[in-house]
Amino acid sequence: MSSSIERSIPAGSNRRTFLQRVALTGVALGPGGAFLASCATGGGDDDDDEAEEAPSADVSEDNPLGVPEDQPLEIYIFDGGFGDEYATEIHQPIFSERWPNIQIDHHAAVDIAGELQARFVAGDPPDFINNSGDGQMDPGQLISDGLLYDLSELFDAPSWDDPNVTVRDTLLPGAIEAGTRNGTPYVLNYAFTVFGLWYNKTLMDENGWPVPTTWQEMMDVCADIAATGIAPWVYQGVTAPRYMNWPLLSMAAKLAGPEVLVAIDNLEPGAWGHEAVRESAAAILSLRENNYFLPGVEGMEFRDAQGQWARGAAVFCPSGSWIENEEADAIAENPTFELAVMPDPLLSPDSVMPLETIRATAGEPYIVPADAANPRAAMEYMRAMLSLEGARGFSEMVTSLTSVAGAAEGVTIEAPGLASAQAALQAAGDNVINWFYPSWYGEMENPGIDQATGALLRAEITVDEWVERCEGVATEVREDDSIDKQTRES
Amino acid sequence: MRHGKYPFILAFLLPPVGIYAIYMLSPYIQALYISMTDWSGLSASQTFIGFDNYVEMWHDDQLRTALRNNAILVLVVPILTLMLGLFFASMLNVGGRRRGAAVTGVRGSSIYQVVYFFPLVVSAPIIGIVFSYVFAPENAGGILNRMLGAVGLDSLQRLWLAEQSMLIWIVVVVMTWSFVGFYVVLFSAAMQSIPKDIYEAALLDGANRFTTFRKVTVPLVWDTVQVGWVYMAIQAMDAFATVHIMLGINGGVEGAGDVLGVMMYREAFASNDFGYAAAIGVLMLVLTMAVAMLFMRGLKRERVELA
Numbered sequence: 001m002s003s004s005i006e007r008s009i010p011a012g013s014n015r016r017t018f019l020q021r022v023a024l025t026g027v028a029l030g031p032g033g034a035f036l037a038s039c040a041t042g043g044g045d046d047d048d049d050e051a052e053e054a055p056s057a058d059v060s061e062d063n064p065l066g067v068p069e070d071q072p073l074e075i076y077i078f079d080g081g082f083g084d085e086y087a088t089e090i091h092q093p094i095f096s097e098r099w100p101n102i103q104i105d106h107h108a109a110v111d112i113a114g115e116l117q118a119r120f121v122a123g124d125p126p127d128f129i130n131n132s133g134d135g136q137m138d139p140g141q142l143i144s145d146g147l148l149y150d151l152s153e154l155f156d157a158p159s160w161d162d163p164n165v166t167v168r169d170t171l172l173p174g175a176i177e178a179g180t181r182n183g184t185p186y187v188l189n190y191a192f193t194v195f196g197l198w199y200n201k202t203l204m205d206e207n208g209w210p211v212p213t214t215w216q217e218m219m220d221v222c223a224d225i226a227a228t229g230i231a232p233w234v235y236q237g238v239t240a241p242r243y244m245n246w247p248l249l250s251m252a253a254k255l256a257g258p259e260v261l262v263a264i265d266n267l268e269p270g271a272w273g274h275e276a277v278r279e280s281a282a283a284i285l286s287l288r289e290n291n292y293f294l295p296g297v298e299g300m301e302f303r304d305a306q307g308q309w310a311r312g313a314a315v316f317c318p319s320g321s322w323i324e325n326e327e328a329d330a331i332a333e334n335p336t337f338e339l340a341v342m343p344d345p346l347l348s349p350d351s352v353m354p355l356e357t358i359r360a361t362a363g364e365p366y367i368v369p370a371d372a373a374n375p376r377a378a379m380e381y382m383r384a385m386l387s388l389e390g391a392r393g394f395s396e397m398v399t400s401l402t403s404v405a406g407a408a409e410g411v412t413i414e415a416p417g418l419a420s421a422q423a424a425l426q427a428a429g430d431n432v433i434n435w436f437y438p439s440w441y442g443e444m445e446n447p448g449i450d451q452a453t454g455a456l457l458r459a460e461i462t463v464d465e466w467v468e469r470c471e472g473v474a475t476e477v478r479e480d481d482s483i484d485k486q487t488r489e490s
Numbered sequence: 491m492r493h494g495k496y497p498f499i500l501a502f503l504l505p506p507v508g509i510y511a512i513y514m515l516s517p518y519i520q521a522l523y524i525s526m527t528d529w530s531g532l533s534a535s536q537t538f539i540g541f542d543n544y545v546e547m548w549h550d551d552q553l554r555t556a557l558r559n560n561a562i563l564v565l566v567v568p569i570l571t572l573m574l575g576l577f578f579a580s581m582l583n584v585g586g587r588r589r590g591a592a593v594t595g596v597r598g599s600s601i602y603q604v605v606y607f608f609p610l611v612v613s614a615p616i617i618g619i620v621f622s623y624v625f626a627p628e629n630a631g632g633i634l635n636r637m638l639g640a641v642g643l644d645s646l647q648r649l650w651l652a653e654q655s656m657l658i659w660i661v662v663v664v665m666t667w668s669f670v671g672f673y674v675v676l677f678s679a680a681m682q683s684i685p686k687d688i689y690e691a692a693l694l695d696g697a698n699r700f701t702t703f704r705k706v707t708v709p710l711v712w713d714t715v716q717v718g719w720v721y722m723a724i725q726a727m728d729a730f731a732t733v734h735i736m737l738g739i740n741g742g743v744e745g746a747g748d749v750l751g752v753m754m755y756r757e758a759f760a761s762n763d764f765g766y767a768a769a770i771g772v773l774m775l776v777l778t779m780a781v782a783m784l785f786m787r788g789l790k791r792e793r794v795e796l797a
Contacts, residue, residue, distance in 0.1 A: 113759065120532050137532060141762040145533035238651050238743060296627025299649030304630040313629070443761055447740040454743060458652065482528070 054375050064157040065376050065383070072103040073377040074126040076116065080133045081325055082191075082364070082398040084108035087130075090393035095384040102377055111135035120147055125369035128378035131187075132364055139179075139187055139365060140440060144484045148186040149368035154379040155185060160387035167386055174434060175362040175403035181486060188382050189362030190394070192401040193320045194421035195246050196341040196358055200315050201416070203230065209315075211342050213355050215251070215283050218345045222292045231314040232292040237300035241454035242438075242445060243318045244284055248453070250344040250359050252280040253433050257352040258490065261435040266487045267478045272470035279347055281456065281463045288459045298458050306330075310337065324417035325399065340420035343428070357431040358424050362403040401425070440486045441477045448473035518775070524768035531764035543769035553770070556741070556748040559658045563665065563729055563749065564781055568722035570666045572715060575673030578606060580707050582674065583681040584689060585699065603678065606671040614668070618735030621664045625650035625736075657737060657747030664732055669725065673718055680711040716789045720782050727778045730755065750774050 179187030222232035256276035263271035310330035391407035438445035452469040529536035626632035730751030741748025758767035
């Protein structure tokens with residue numbers, strides 16, 4: 001905010017900081033709107049009813065969403081890990097075949113918020129957005145500001161391939177819920193991510209180490225691994241200790257049932273102090289106490305830590321099924337390296353949920369803004385994405401599962417990690433768990449729980465102190481009236 | 491021409507003043523207004539909430555940490571940088587003793603001059619990334635720990651970026667390193683304008699290098715030091731790029747390395763609380779101006795007359 005001062009100093013000004021300041025101060029305000037405060041941030045009065053005015057055609061069997069046939073469709077795809085070719089080469093041809101007169105205006109963007117925030121403020125967003133990446137716009141905030149289009153019609157519409165089955169019924173369990181707030185679906189989560197412990201299968205096979213199924217077996221295997229001078233575990237270091245919450249909460253849920261997670265998501269007092277959560281946290285802490293983490297991992301960037309793991313310096317790493325793609329460079333260095341995912345081990349033989357229970361969730365969000373000029377065509381585009389052909393093409397092209405049930409069947413997945421993730425998902429059946437507090441209350445997870453778990457992993461605090469800190473973080477969210485609260489039943 | 495003078499001046503003055511008002515002044519006014527709203531930054535609507543954001547700031551522990559860190563940066567970085575800058579510049583320009591020329595730089599000064607300037611050519615994000623590898627653990631490519639190990643100082647090895655108490659001092663080191671070069675060049679220019687006979691006179695009077703530095707060099711470049719000092723303080727109030735890249739958006743472990751700039755960015759873009767972010771921005775503006783004025787006043791000193 002000191003840009004004018006800097007500019008008046010003759011000693012040469014730092015253009016970078018100056019521009020950063022301008023970007024921060026003037027944020028999304030265009031030159032026209034920048035004249036007066038009231039002009040810039042005002043305009044609340046043009047919170048019009050464009051959604052209702054959006055063009056539509058008659059609803060028919062061929063056109064269940066009432067898509068106007070001649071209006072253009074503006075699309076923004078996040079150009080990140082998945083690239084944007086899956087959109088231009090798979091989904092858009094499928095869409096255009098049925099709607100040849102709809103002109104698709106395709107954009108790829110790396111920083112979604114950077115490009116679109118101003119357009120949201122101005123009430124002129126594009127029709128369809130892949131809201132992902134570092135520059136993701138907070139979906140919770142978008143929803144509570146009333147900026148997203150209700151996707152109920154899409155999920156109730158007949159599916160692209162079979163008019164007798166609704167789109168809703170073609171999706172994997174939990175796929176719609178992940179994008180639902182207060183009973184209304186606002187976000188289509190298209191990719192499907194499997195979480196678990198990723199391990200170096202090559203090393204395990206070579207040394208004859210068994211894949212542990214209980215925590216006791218895990219400790220035994222860790223002792224064997226450590227004896228050879230290899231580190232048993234890594235986690236995502238100084239960047240993201242929260243990844244360790246994933247095995248922690250999964251193991252707690254397996255021990256005492258998914259209600260543990262429901263209580264945490266619903267911000268119930270004492271949820272983090274549940275006996276199963278404590279036991280699980282103690283198990284995680286024992287990894288530190290036995291020196292089973294890669295030396296120095298608590299001071300590493302997450303890519304460095306994962307890179308060490310992929311290069312064989314450690315065996316276990318908590319992550320999601322994107323890790324195979326993320327560490328592709330390191331993996332490619334060693335042709336014998338093979339990775340696989342295992343469900344988190346059981347803390348006790350008489351756990352409530354079976355070993356095969358796995359955390360999986362639909363991710364990679366796609367949204368239609370409430371102010372979109374052509375929301376019906378945008379939903380139709382989503383319907384095309386959710387066709388079997390669209391989902392299969394996506395899986396083959398970017399090696400990721402999708403939320404479409406059965407779409408990956410018959411697709412040969414050559415990536416060993418993803419193949420193991422698919423197998424784990426099939427083995428889990430209905431025993432798929434997930435928790436929502438990180439997406440509902442972003443700051444509760446990061447920095448809140450993240451920093452508490454970081455301290456636990458450095459053994460700076462005890463399990464009791466960790467529980468206390470997590471409870472404190474949850475209480476803060478619970479008592480903050482400015483945060484929209486969510487609840488779930490199961 | 492007399493009659494047409496004012497319209498003539500106005501015609502030339504209005505456009506730049508107008509542009510200045512729109513692009514420089516109005517953002518400040520807007521920031522002030524936004525800081526009194528609960529604007530999320532995504533929608534067109536916001537509610538006026540008066541001074542609530544400022545009250546919240548008063549009770550915010552993280553803001554205290556950030557303020558403390560900014561205070562450390564503002565006090566330590568300029569002192570270190572200016573001291574090093576003055577020392578290196580005087581070594582390069584007047585530190586040497588050679589036959590035939592009483593006043594000259596140390597041997598190889600033309601090379602050093604270029605080397606000192608390197609950091610300024612490299613952009614701030616690259617400096618941040620490079621230094622995060624200087625301070626990384628040894629098995630992740632950490633240069634510092636490896637060097638300490640190589641010279642037998644294993645006991646000094648640490649996980650620098652994992653220790654709360656270290657974070658802000660790492661930032662101090664990195665910022666100082668990246669700033670010194672510029673001040674060496676700035677002070678060199680100032681020193682080269684000092685007449686050589688003054689040094690020769692001092693030499694004839696038997697003054698040693700330190701006395702010459704203290705009694706001749708520093709007083710004669712003091713104006714430049716003053717400008718440099720204020721400018722440094724303003725740069726140190728920022729520290730955004732260094733902290734954000736080296737320590738991450740939360741200001742490192744337990745937020746211990748947080749600074750106001752990063753906090754403002756986080757509130758705006760991670761927490762979608764542009765109102766609070768703007769309030770932090772206003773605080774930064776006030777603090778920066780206060781620091782600039784304090785330093786300008788505090789460093790005032792009699793001008794040295796050469797004639």
